[in-house]
Amino acid sequence: MAKVTYSGVRESKPGRLNDLGTTGQKASEDFKKGCLKRADRSFAQGLQCQQINSLAALMSLEDAVFISHSPQGCVGCSIMAVDMYRVGQIHRGIRNVKNPHLIVSNIDQKSVVFGGEKKLREAVEKAVTRYNPKLAFVFASCASGIIGDDIDAICADLQAEYPDTLIIPIHCEGFKSKICASGFDAAFISINKYILKHQKVEKEAGLINLFAPTTVSYADQKEMERMLQLLGAKVNYIPFYSSLEKIKKIPAAEASTSICKVFADEFMKTLYEEYDIPYSHTVMPIGIRNTDKWYRGIAKVIGKEKEVEEIIAKEHERIEPLVKKIRDRLQGKRVFICGGTGRSFAAAALIDDFGMELVGLETPTYDDDAQVDIDYLNGIHKEFVVDIANMQPFEQVNLVNKLKPDAFIGVPEWAAKLGVPTTHVLDGKRPTMGYDGLLFLGNKIADQLENPGFNKKLAAHVKLPYKESWYQEDAFKYIIREGGN
């Protein structure tokens, strides 16, 4: 059978679904029986499109220009990556903080009628004449896709014109996927196709690819690098704050691992298949269990099982008395968790370190990877609600209002207005990961739980936009089987 090339659309993987309301036990049973089917929501709130993730994944590459072949609105969310890039420079001690070079082709009515090729050419020309960059990434959009601009052909043509800049199209058209993490895959597919080009290079002893999205703080980067260096590894930290040189080094590595479950997971498979680079795909290293698991995963790949156990034992000795102090403050508290794929499951494992009870979990996709985590959580917690949703705050507030958890972990905006103490696990500017991140996070949860005044008073004054009747309804009322995509 011919090998099917992965399209970058995460839904293309069988058994992966985005719309489901269930419980931990039921999800696991149904998945085993093959009863979980694609569904849809007949009513939904806005999602995050994959183009946002494609741009965010690469935005901090220093010798690149980023060209969004789109109307102006499609670079709105780039501010998040731009902000991370700026703050990241400050954290790295850079005084003259730089902007990334972002150019929007600004597709307009004329382009919709006549095609956007002219504007794209102009944008690339500006990128090259202004910055003579090593890399120029061209990001597709819904509009460029629908009007039928052939960005591959245009980029190939421009490549001949500008041989000193690698011109790389990325197929991140928003309408292609409901899963924003598809955008990471689209970026990596293009990196492989246009930069690495399936060519093997000389191996560098001890080099490990550490893939990290922009949302990982510098404190976390340092912690991850420290842990890998303890195993005697040299770290190629990519693509955040990296460069063409570091990307080109990817195939020289002896192993790969990622900080996030849905970041470079498919790419690491490709690196294994095409460049013989073994990899570890485990969990996000948040909390003791997950940090151990993540650490052991990569140690095994590089044959450092014995060494890692010694380090883990030492770290546990150091960290456990401190974790116990936090556990004494949090034991038995009921928690609702909402987050991206990596962080939601990592947070769910984390609360076990503190003896907390999971009552609800909201995460964007269910697949065989999620099944492993759900089975683990089923072994610890009696019964918890599972909402497979990319945000969908209307479902979240319905569930949180019914479940009345003691604490909420995730985007705080809505649960806070219900008066529940909230803690965010997605803090790209402060520590979250590894053994020390655990303490920062644990103390944050405990402090907020013990001093919930702000959210309580907020809830007394600010009302969410939903009708009272909605809180009485089934939270999963709008999830429908037919027309699933």
Add this chain to the structure above:
Amino acid sequence: MSNVTEFPKGGCVLAGINSVLGAINRVCPIYHSGPGCCMQTTASDAGQSGHKSSCFVSAVSIPSSNMLEKEVVFGGTNKLRTTIQGAIDIIDADAYFVLTGCTAGIIGDDIASVTNEFAEKGIEIYPIETPGFTGDSNLGYETVWNTFLDKVIEKDVPKDEKLVNIFGIIPYHDPFWSGTLEEIDRILSRLGLRVNTFFTKGQGIEDIKKSSAAALNIIVNPWLFKGPAAKYESKFGVPSLRIPGLFVGATDTSKFVRSVGEALHLDKDLVEKVIADEEKYVYNYLGQAIGVLSWKRFAVIADANNAVGFTRYLANDYSFTPVLVIVSEPIFRPEDKETIIKEISDLEYAKPPKILFLTDQYEINSAIREEEEEITLIVGSSNDREIALEKDSQFILGAFPMSERLIFNRTYAGYRGSLTFTEDIYDNN
């Protein structure tokens, strides 16, 4: 019409529409668009404008049909219909507006017909059929008001000679919009007027419907809102007074107060009393910090409204030296550029600065970099900080986009705002 732009300031038409609707109490936008448009449009304006966003629905709280491949190929009106139904069922809004994303616009979904099905059932719901790709946030602001003028604002509302409507300040696009509107409201209230800001004080769709009762539309902007202003006058008989730039500080604010007084034939003694009182308040403070701010030769990089306001205050009221002003929002009509140039050049004592119209960040940076005259203060946006750092000039984050400050009700406008502006310029280094 849109140009290839490096680091654009603001979003598409949809972003501007969303900004306005988000600022009106209990109004719910419904997107018929691709899956990322709610987040992207909110991030384009509100997300870069001092970190506050609509308390009602914004970003991923906005109902959306999230059009995927299937809808692109087969049309998305069925998906839109169930999305509208769901929004009406669960969101406790006074009015709903159905917005058109690029996807829906390009494939040509009939949004008006679907919306009408619900309107016929008595739901207060309106379509806005201007897709994202047709322009920028500024056009979005005008598009919403055109929709209100065509479909929402009521005729035959009894006139109220003390009621005025304020336009020209785009919520969530101008980072200081709340504070600016509150300052305008505060000043005009002292003249005995009732003020429709539409976006503060919990004003909602009812205030918009009855806005045809106003005695005067006051447009605080050198160029925006010409079309809707004409329509207000022809359809509802509400005349307009254009204030050709934001007023910062005593000089221009007093001029503003006098213009309103004249336009509405207000009691001159009252007008002068308020002015005297407000000016006394400002100068009482200014008089307590003489020589505290070092002398500056300044550049401003901002939208036209704020560029006019900042430049005129710093030059006319604070005797700093204007060197270069870059108007960094897209202005297409030559006559609008002329108005802006006039406002910035027509200074009391200072020599007029060099004035450029540049939206592209590379061109903005080049202009600042290549300026031969010394610049010791730059007032600009987060995107302009890089060039200020390179120049080693003092930098005040005072314009959109603004990522490194939290802004609730702060403003640099009016009498009181000018004191805040002056406070921020203080630099102990």
